[in-house]
Amino acid sequence: MxxxxxxxxxxxxxxxxxxxxxxxxxxxxxxxxxxxxxxxxxxxxxxxxxxxxxxxxxxxxxxxxxxxxxxxxxxxxxxxxxxxxxxxxxxxxxxxxxxxxxxxxxxxxxxxxxxxxxxxxxEPPGEHSHKEERILIHGITIDITRHQVTCRPDPDQGEPETIPLSATEFSILEFLSRNPGWVFSRSRIIDAIRGEDYPVTERSVDVQILGLRRKLGICGQLIETVRGVEYRLKGAD
The missing domain is CATH 3.40.50.2300 (Response regulator)
Structure with missing residues (x-):
């Protein structure tokens, strides 16, 4: 185990x-x-x-x-x-x-x-997992297998930067990235990454989003706050 x-x-x-x-x-x-x-x-x-x-x-x-x-x-x-x-x-x-x-x-x-x-x-996805191994969006690369995130907002400038995220930050970013443009409430984000009725304060989601934005730097601007609804990752241009 x-x-x-x-x-x-x-x-x-x-x-x-x-x-x-x-x-x-x-x-x-x-x-x-x-x-x-x-x-x-x-x-x-x-x-x-x-x-x-x-x-x-x-x-x-x-x-x-x-x-x-x-x-x-x-x-x-x-x-x-x-x-x-x-x-x-x-x-x-x-x-x-x-x-x-x-x-x-x-x-x-x-x-x-x-x-x-x-x-x-x-845990890395198993041999029979249907998860994508990698998500690419707006210069952000999310490697599911390696549990690694890199960010390069301008493909013509420099090497991508590896972003150290906690397991919870990674799960939130993965969830938003799989649903770009969709707006999710704090409670919906909690349910999606940790199961329904998970006893975490909604304030904690704000803390995780704040941490994500700070660590992602310029790429953090892609996580948008929608007043009265909550959060989304910017959709495709």
Missing amino acids: GYVLIVEDEPDILELVRYNLEKEGFIVRGVSSGEAALNQVRKDPPDLVVLDLMLPGVNGWEVCRELKQDTLYRSIPVVMLTARTEDSDVVAGLEVGADDYVTKPFNPKVLMARLRAALRRT
Whole structure:
């Protein structure tokens, strides 16, 4: 199934998450501090990180930020698991690159479903997948298999620039790019990339779109806001 690193300083919660993951067939390692988490990732990169926020020493936000800024580890999904439930905390987690945010107390079955979903979003399409391997639109190239985005708004100027995106940013860009010119509400975007009734604040979609525009630079202008409806990727000229 894969290897999951749990970063949690409460032993009871760590063991609860470990038990449910191992029951599903995952290989699990647990650490109790941010420093230990970063060392473990560098020594043996996991397929997914379950990350508490309130940790001794380096906190969860800093751990996530370091991982997402490192080209070697940014593709590893990070699911934050925390007692902090304010919208501002959710937004802060998403802004540093978290792929999901689960609050305590949690239902173990729901947590396992969310972790499996985070892993699926980073899996390359299988041999029988009907997904396109590459999407080309307005100078943006989205390589589905490699989970890579490049941008070159002017084909006559320079080499294309590789754009580092989180798994969620990549999913949103892929969804909008498959439907250029179509306008989608925040809730429709959430349903499309993570399934119906996914408990994420609509504000978090704004944060992801803001991050996408910033990272894409000039190409980010292609993601348009339609007042009263929400977002679209510019259609064909």
